[in-house]
Ligand SMILES: NC(=O)C1=CN([C@@H]2O[C@H](COP(=O)(O)OP(=O)(O)OC[C@H]3O[C@@H](n4cnc5c(N)ncnc54)[C@H](O)[C@@H]3O)[C@@H](O)[C@H]2O)[C@@H](O)CC1
């Protein structure tokens with residue numbers, strides 16, 4: 001599947017509005033195509049017509065639902081529609097009338113749903129318009145789809161989500177559902193989500209991949225994103241994502257060629273310096289060094305302090321070693337232009353990382369700053385001064401919080417409810433606290449702040465490329481370009497030392513001359529591809545050894 005363009009909900013609305021204003025298409029056409037695409041995807045996966053319940057919300061997502069109902073009925077399905085008693089927008093109103101000519105509409109309530117749901121449920125309640133917590137009744141419907149009712153646990157039929165599971169914020173992937181915002185209860189998990197034109201960020205971040213099931217992106221005839229206004233100004237930065245399962249990296253748009261030219265020299269592929277730390281901590285840097293070699297750097301030098309050198313003998317013999325004691329020595333080393341990239345942080349020690357950071361930044365050399373180098377950066381009196389767009393910061397959420405505490409706080413989940421007090425005297429205070437908490441959650445408004453927003457702000461603030469690690473890794477450059485790398489299918493990648501390997505792969509690609517955003521994104525891809533290829537039972541040492549196989553699979 002490869003790198004795919006990803007939109008925010010505002011961008012998607014902008015695109016639809018532009019297409020309609022340009023006269024290329026009407027809203028009704030788009031809705032018809034959207035509903036037909038969902039019905040088509042259902043018929044592909046469930047070829048035998050059965051009984052389906054279609055849940056239609058108050059807006060255009062509901063409009064799509066009425067189209068799905070009509071198409072499935074025409075294909076021989078027994079269709080039951082639950083809808084809302086409201087006057088939707090003009091397009092959805094037309095689709096509602098067209099359905100009403102074929103069949104009835106019962107009120108959309110959890111009780112009605114519980115009676116007879118059939119073989120399949122289509123969730124067309126809310127889509128990109130989901131901006132506030134579900135009200136009580138819709139929260140009950142949502143919980144029913146998640147297998148929970150007030151009286152018993154049910155096994156609901158498979159759910160097909162139109163655009164998104166209703167309750168998911170399509171910008172952040174965070175949950176906006178719950179009874180008046182209260183989290184808890186069973187979250188619905190769709191078997192299939194059909195979205196339109198492009199994935200939205202919320203399909204790939206946080207809960208999006210967990211709740212959405214298989215994601216199908218249906219073409220509804222919109223033009224490929226012209227992210228420019230009438231004056232030719234870019235009005236939106238591009239976000240690309242790798243979706244699971246990725247296929248042929250080589251053919252993908254926006255990717256730097258990974259193969260090496262025939263007849264090239266080792267220095268053509270760059271020389272990477274991997275800084276190691278004091279005795280006893282060398283394993284992390286050795287993992288990075290091995291990964292940089294396997295990622296294709298022409299030469300890799302591991303640089304521990306002189307008194308820790310003994311620990312670093314042994315394979316791989318392809319690795320060079322050189323003692324590096326202090327900042328002055330690093331400044332001298334960086335005088336050699338052939339040394340193209342540096343990896344600072346894994347197993348380095350915070351004090352040493354802080355010392356070496358200064359000559360490294362002063363050299364302007366492409367660099368990966370990971371682990372201890374990030375801690376040193378967070379404590380640095382000069383803050384982000386001297387960082388540049390050739391730097392790649394690779395924080396996990398804890399490190400991100402140390403570097404950008406205000407941005408991390410905006411990603412925090414809503415507070416938990418206050419705990420019930422042990423003594424009856426405190427009951428009144430607790431009841432008030434509970435009400436305040438409920439109100440705060442009910443007042444939540446989407447779109448919620450996302451990991452994509454946070455990484456973009458962090459990159460703009462620091463002037464460096466920021467790779468925020470997770471199963472939904474987000475990579476952002478200071479100019480606003482971003483990549484999302486989804487690795488929900490390889491949970492075994494969360495293992496000790498895996499981050500050191502990632503830092504090494506990126507350093508290797510930087511040494512090969514990859515631009516920093518491309519090196520970081522390609523590194524995240526190769527790292528997950530290596531884990532996927534190995535399978536469960538993986539330890540970090542296995543990752544570099546899988547890279548040759550990954551390259552072979554890519555046809556390089
Ligand atoms: N605009 C278009 O031309 C197209 C839209 N399409 C569909 O339209 C959807 C977006 O439609 P809408 O913008 O009407 O939005 P939705 O249908 O997602 O939401 C409907 C309305 O519900 C309200 N709402 C939001 N949260 C609520 C809550 N918790 N409780 C009660 N009401 C709530 C909103 O104010 C919104 O007006 C997409 O997800 C997609 O399914 C597709 O048909 C493709 C074309």
Ligand SMILES: [K+]
Pocket residue numbers: 061123124125126127161162163164165166
């Ligand atoms: K939906």
